[in-house]
Structures are given as structure tokens and as C-alpha cells.
Amino acid sequence: MGKPTKKIGRRDFLKGMGGGVAGASLAGRLLGKNPLGADGGAPDLEVESRKLVSFTLNGKKIGLEVEARDSLLSVLRDRLRLTGAKRVCNRGECGGCTVLLDGRPVYACMLLAFQADGHDVVTVEGLAKEGKLHPVQQAFIDKDAYQCGYCTPGFLMTSAALLAETKSPTPDAVKNALAGNLCRCGNYRKIYAAVEAAAETMRRG
Amino acid sequence: MGKPFVIEDPNREYLEAARSQGQAAAPATPASPPSGEFKFIGKYTPRVDGAKIVTGAAHYTHDLYFDGMLHGKILRSPHAAAEVISMDLSAALAYPGVKTVLRLKEGRVRWVGEQVAAVAATSETAAEEALALIKVEYKVLPHVVEDLKAAETGAPQVNDQANVQPFNASNRGDVEKGFKEAEVTIERTYRTNWEVHQPTETHSSVAMWDGDALTVWDSTQAIHSVRDGLARSLQIPAAKVRVIKRYMGGGFGSKLSANDYTVAAARLAKETDRPVKITLTRRENSYCVGYRPSTRFTVKVGAKKDGTITALQMKNLVCGGVGRGDRCAEPFVDVYKIPNLKIEEFSIFVNTCGSRATRAPGHTQATLALEGAMEELAAALKMDPLELRLKNYSTKSQGDTALPYSLKRLDDCYKAGAEKIGWARRNKVPGAGAGRFRRGIGMASQIWPGAGTPGTLADLRIHADGAVEVECGTQDIGCGTRTHIAVVAAETLGLEPQDIIVKIGDSDYPWAPISGGSLTTPSVAPAVRDAALKAAEYLKGLASKKLGAAPEALTLGGKRVFVKDSPDKAMEWKELTKQLRRIAYFHGERAGYPDDKFAFQTFGAHFAEVEVDTQTGKIRVLKHVAAHDIGRVVNRQTAESQVLGGITQGMSAALFEEKLMDAETGAMVNPNYHDYKVATALDIPEIVPLFMDVPDDRLNNLGVKGLGEPPRIPSSAAIANAVFNALGVHLGEIPMTPPRVLAALKKKEAGR
Secondary structure: OOOOOOOEOHHHHHHHHOOOHHHHOOOOOEOOOOOOOOOOOOOOOOHHHEEEEEEEEOOEEEEEEEEOOOEHHHHHHHHOOOOOOOOOOOOOOOOOOEEEEOOEEEEHHHOEHHHHOOOEEEOHHHOOEOOEOOHHHHHHHHHOOOOOOOOHHHHHHHHHHHHHHOOOOOHHHHHHHHHHOOOOOOOHHHHHHHHHHHHHHHHHO | OOOOOOOOOHHHHHHHHHHHOOOOOEOOEOOOOOHHHOOOOOEOOOOOOHHHHHHOOOOEHHHOOOOOOEEEEEEEOOOOOEEEEEEEOHHHHHOOOEEEEEEOOOEEEOOOOOEEEEEEEOOHHHHHHHHOOOEEEEEEOOOOOOHHHHOOOOOOOOOOOOOEEEEEEEEEOOHHHHHHHOOEEEEEEEEEOOEOOOOOOOOEEEEEEEOOEEEEEEOOOOHHHHHHHHHHHHOOOHHHEEEEOOEOOOOOOOOOOOOHHHHHHHHHHHHHOOOEEEEOOHHHHHHOOOOEOEEEEEEEEEEOOOOOEEEEEEEEEEEEOOEOOOOOOHHHHHOEOOOOEEEEEEEEOOOOOOOOOOOOOOHHHHHHHHHHHHHHHHHHHOOOHHHHHHHOEOOEHHHHOOOEEOOOOHHHHHHHHHHHHOHHHOOOOOOOOOOOEEEEEEEEEEEEOOOOOOOOEEEEEEOOOOOEEEEEEOOOOOOOHHHHHHHHHHHHHOOOHHHEEEEEOEOOOOEOOOOOOOOHHHHHHHHHHHHHHHHHHHHHHHHHHHHOOOHHHEEEEOOEEEEOOEEEEEEEHHHHHHOOOOOEEEEEEOOOOOOOOOEOOEEEEEEEEEEEEOOOOOEEEEEEEEEEEOEOOOEHHHHHHHHHHHHHHHHHHHHOOOOOEEOOOOEEOOOOOOOOOOOOHHHOOEEEEEEOOOOOOOOOOOOEOOOOOHHHOOHHHHHHHHHHHHHOOOOOEEOOOHHHHHHHHHHHHHHO
8 A cells, every 4th residue: 555645835934934944054154245146046135045956867966156136947948957857836836846755756846945955856857767758757658648748847756755755555545645646637547557567567667 | 210211302312322333423522442442531530730739739819929029908998888088008118028019909808808009019918017096087888788778768879870770581482371271379488698619729819021021820710711801900911921820729609800900010010020929817718708699599490290380480689799699491491391481580789898609500409499390299299209300301501492412411410310319218298207206308400501602623733752731721620621732632543642742731831611510521522632633644644654544544542543453563652752753833722612503501410418417407318419410521530530529519508608797787797617618538339430421423523511519510409309398397498507497397286
């Protein structure tokens, strides 16, 4: 029996804000430079709002200066140009921006970039290993588990997390794990089929 | 089913006889080979761009970033009706990062969300913050957002004309006489509410100028329409505008023309001489770019005791905000043999943004009403609803009064669908079940043109190194058009779909229609087929000399050309194309309709099974069977996806979706994915897609029709009818939310 894969939701997010680990680890790392860089960060900021963060992104260590209010999603997309995670609702309602934080699926729009400090982040761009697609990526192709493809990266990340946790998820476990991802084209049945096919591939090794 | 299906249709019989003898059904259109002879067409082919999609390498408009690119934001009217008196842009212009500010509105605003001004700045945040600094003085005017209130005398006038406008009217036969002939007559009302497209990729454009030439990357279903619309708005030649759409995250009808914010992006880009990107927020996407217009149908239908319909009268009040909404009459006019018919439709204007085409505009709403009335009429006649439909089956268009259909296999759809759902399990008397949880089975029929657009162009080029590219100014909006093109070209040239380099989504490519109205496949596939057939003929001519056989004796297959009767005499593809020495061009075109002797439509039937919790009012769809006659299937894999989508969206609209308005402010109160409910993973029933898969050879060189809209048309209606079968009362309104279910049950009890 696989249990539903947990996401970091609004509540966890708020807890994190109240002096959580991620926030504490940033103390004393404030910078004093002009916030308006060539990449066009928002202007008119309090100096204290800028922070240096470093985390592992798709297997590589990176470090960059962010604003306290920057979401992980905006940093991934606007700064790092990793556009696989999509900005669909930008308020934790659809899962289009799902990435893995230490292996757990999280909504990158609901996580402040500084909360990723010291953590391991994987986006859809990092799901394939050494040019070989993750079984769930291959299964999405084989089963046509997408239409417009816009929600696909989010679904893939959630599914990959589920399959890392559970070898043989029941159909209900698959549905429950995917309940936080929205596919407006309505290809859910094929998405379930793809996740189940990927599970089988992974069981066979 | 009590009786066997016996539908006589001479045109269909002729077509199928001609096909079986390999004859042409029409002079201009040689019969395409039977599905079984094809290697890829009609089979399951994974998308040729699948790897791109699953690795995040498919770039959507949202994902585009250019050097020096600015971000645009739109200031929108907070008032549903007002006069813009003055605007002060100076504070916004002085804000750090802001490059320019434009006033977009003079005079009257008519809905909350109408564009008033635009800002371009170095970051989205700066642009958004600057919007708050624009000072607009409004003279607020009275507004109305409820259709029935707007229709009252003395209601605030929304547009320059009265709020209620006649929209569509037609007459056939004599309804008065028809109702006199009827032995049973029922009159019912049906209502559909505002359903918002909510594509996952919000509307987005990037505009970039090079001197006086404009390039726009747009999240659109219609690159050519956007080009033409931008040229008109900006008053520049259409040939100076190029519109590119690589990938798009859903549209469903909301992205079919040039948008006002795209024009704003182009103007901001011109002013600043930098690329400008405008991406709407989810909130803006919810209330600024359309929705499916609401309807209020009154349907009166009369029939003989044996089920023969003698007359039908339909009146409909459509409400599409400041726009006219959808004409909904077509299914009433066309589907059944109805000798006497009267249609009256009216538009009601209210102060909310104009509606837009929404997957099967008009047909979807009308099908809920027409098919609801059929189900309720069957109950009144104590007849099997499927038998009632067969009793009034037509083989000619316009309710059996005009041109014969070239091919109509709706009867086969009924048969296949009824079998798969287990039609005999339904409640013979609606609402006959007992207990808290009631099950029911319902059905609905579908009609939609889907015949494609003559004149669609595609170029196929073969390089001396063997590379094949197809260029077509169509767009893949998620239906798998890239793959369809590759499948058709590969099939015709004896290659593999992955061998074909497909270039689409650029208005500089040969013309193709909008990707809406189920037009894409029946327009593009025949054009590609035409080009590829020409290429095949040319290549066979080339090979003929080398192989010492007549071109007619040659076959292209397995990446080689060979003599049909002695396959050992062959040339490899690359060896063959080497003979070209230079690039070879083949122009393909989708031919016109063969003649005016036939009507071309797609058909289908849906069957749904539901379970209703009579204590909570919650409806669960258990199973949904969809049988469609859409001519030849090009790619079964993507065709099935289309059907899954049509059913999921139809279920979502039937149960959850409704744009809710605040009458006081005229604003939408649920402009997000949390409050505007759409179906998600936990709501999805078992879905069975079935295709009749018979080419309509009179129509085009592959006998293909469109599938975009068909599965969306009867899906909500079949579910509503299944609820009727479960409860014995038709809700007469979607979405069938729990409060509406409970209210209907209460009303039913009171009636007893």
C-alpha cells in the first residue's frame, strides 16, 4: 500500500516563515549592494530584503542573491531560465510548478527562494539521468499522458516522487498523489495509466 | 435495446459500396486506402515531440525571455460601467524600472477588467507596482450583471443599443399545425451558466520590432488571425507582421484572435524599442478573456404516441456579457427529423467581458437542452429514449429536409455505445431506484461540422541528404498536429513519423486555418497528403529508370522504394534522394468540397452512468462511453486523448464550473482555480472512447473530419440525463451543484 505523497502546503509554508530552519540559516548573510541588477530585479527594496542562498539544483551546487519575497518559482524561471516548472496559478492551487525539494514534491510558487537554502532541488529538466528519460517520462510519451503539455512537468515531478516512495502504488494512491495537480485538457486517465506503467517498468528494474 | 437498428441511408450505402470496390466516390477525390492498409494512419503513434514535452524543452510563450526584454502589465477598470474622466501617468512613469506608460482608454468602460492603461518596466514586479501609481478619475455609472435584470425595463443600458436584441430566428413547416397533430406535448426549461476556459497557460504575448516589422510570439490557436488582427489594430501591412506560436498551454476557444493586451505589448515595444512581454495572471485570465455564454432555453416538443416528433419550438436567451454570445440553434435544426420547427434566440447584454468561443460554442448548450427534452419526452411517452431517437433519425441535413449526409454512422454510435454502457441496466422509469444513493444512465447525441477548410496549404521539401520537412502555417494546440503531419507524410513516403521534420506555428509558413472548430486535422492532413502524394509520384519517376520498372509498379515503404512484385529490386531512401542533387519542393493543398450534393457532419453519442447521493446532493460520474463518427482516425492515440478531454471538461461543466458575479460591484468573485472549481484527478470516471473509423471519401483525400469539439458536445448533456434517470427529475440547469440537486429533489417531493 502506498500512502499519498505529501506536498508542502500553505500551512507548512507559514510555519516555515515563522523562524523555521530555512529562514534561520540565512541570518547574517544580508548584502548591501544595489538590488537593481542587469537581470532586472524589482527596485525600491529594503536592503535587508536581499539574501544569498545556495542550494543544489539538478545535481549542481548554485549560489545566488535573491530578494526575500522571491518565490523559488520566480527564481527558477526569471533568473535561472529553467522554465520547465510552469507558472499557472501562482498561488498553490494547481501544481503546475511542482519541483522536488529533498525528494518531496513542493509547489515552487508557494516556497520562498531562501527556503531552498541548503536543500536539494530537482526540476523537470533534471529528471532524466545521463540522457536517459526517467521511466515516468517515457511512460507519459508511450501513453500520450498529455495534450497541451503545460501541466506535464508538474505531474511528472509528483509522479516521480510517488514512485520513489512506493514501488506498487494502488490506483487510489496514484489518484491521491496527483490530486494536487491540475490538467485542464483533462487527460487524467492516461496520466494514471502512465504512472502505473512507469511503476511496472521500475519494478522490473 | 428492444428492436434492432434499421436505418436506411442510400448515400452511405453507395459510399461504402464504392469504397469496397476501390472506386472514387467523387471525381476529384480518389478513395483513400482502407485503414488496414496503412502502417501508421489509424494506429497508435506516440507524439513525435514527446521527449521535448516531458523534459521541459518545449518552450511556451510564458517561457520566452529575450535580451533587454521588458515586462508589461495592464491596468484594468475596477468599475463595471464608468466614464474615464482623466488619467495621470506621471507617478508611474517616474517609478524606478518603468520605461513607458500608455493610456489605453478614452471614454466609457463597460466591464470590470477592461484595459485602461499599460506599463512596461524592467521587471514584472516593478510594472505591477507602477500600475498602482496610475491615477484614474472615473465617473461611475450604473451597471447590471444579471441577465434577467438587464432585460427589465429601466435597467442600465450596457451597449449603444437596447440590452435585449433578437439574434437568430428561423421557421420550418408550421409549428401550430404540428402541435395540433401531437398526442403528447411537453414544455421544459434548460439553463447553462458561464463556464470559463481557464487554460493552464494564461494568455501571453511577446512583441519585438525590427524597424517597421513586428514579430509576436503568442499563446494562440490562430497565428494568421492574430497577424491580421494586429496589422489592422496597428495600421501596418499584414506582411510586416509575423506571429509565432511554438507551444501553447491550452486555449479551448479563448485564444482565437488578436488580443487587446497583445496590441498593447506591440505599442509598448514600439515606444521603448525593446521586446515586451505581457503575461496575464490567473486572476486576469479568469475574468478578462471570455467564457462560454450562458443560455436560458424554453423547449416545447410534441410527438405522436409512437414517438414521431410533430413539432418543436425553442426560445433561447443568450448572455455573453457585452458581446452577443453564441447562436445555439444548429443542433435543433439538424439532428432529428422535425418537420415543424420554430427557433427564436435573443442576446442579452450585461456589464461583464464579452464571451468567447468555448469548445463547441452553441452546440454544447443547445445539446443539453435538446437532449434533455428528448429524454423527458421519452419519459412522458413511456418510451426507451434511444428508441425515440431512432424513431426520429434523419439521413438528410436540416432535420431531413435538405442535402443528404455524405456519411452518417450515428446509428452505429448508438449501438456501440449502448452496448458498452449496458443500456438495459438503466431505470426503465426515471427515478425508479430507492435508497440514499441512486444510480442512473443517460445518453445524448452529437452533431458538429468538422469538415475542414478548403485551400489549406502545406509544403513538403525533400533534401538530397534524404531529410524531409513539412512546413505548414497551422498550430499544435495540444491535439497532436505535429504528429498527425508526420504520420501522414511518413505513411505516404514509406518513412517513419520520427523521420519527418515538422515546421508549424509560424505565420510565414503556408496558410492554414485557425485551430478551432475542429478544423485542423481535416484541413491540414489532406494538404500534407496532397503534397506527399506528389512527392511520392516524383520519386517513383526518378526510381523508375534506375530500377527498370514503370512508376506504377513501384512502392515506397520501409525507407526504400521497391518493385511491388519483386521487392528485391529496390533502392534505399537515401540512395533515391541522392538523385535529387538539390532540394525538391512539393506544394500541397486541401481541395474544395467535391460538389454541393452532400452535407458533411460529424456525429456521436455519449452514454453516462452516475450515482447521486440524495442526502448531500453530490453527483459522481461512474462511467462514460463516447462513440464517435469522425471519418477516418489519423492517430488513435491522440484521438483518444481528445475524447478523454471532451468528457472531463463536459463533466466538469456539468458538475462544478460557474463564473460567479457580485451584482453590487459587477466583479467576478471566483477568479482563481481554488474558487472556480474544475474537475481534478479524484473526479474522473472510467472512460471508454469508441471510433467508427470509416473514411468519408467524398470529403477529402483521406476521408478525415475533425474531433476537437465532438466529444465535448454531448458530454454534459449525457450526464444531466443520467441524473434525470437516477432521480426522476431533470435539473434543467448546469452545473448540477449539490444545492441544485437538493432543490430539485425537494421540488419533486412537493410535486407528489
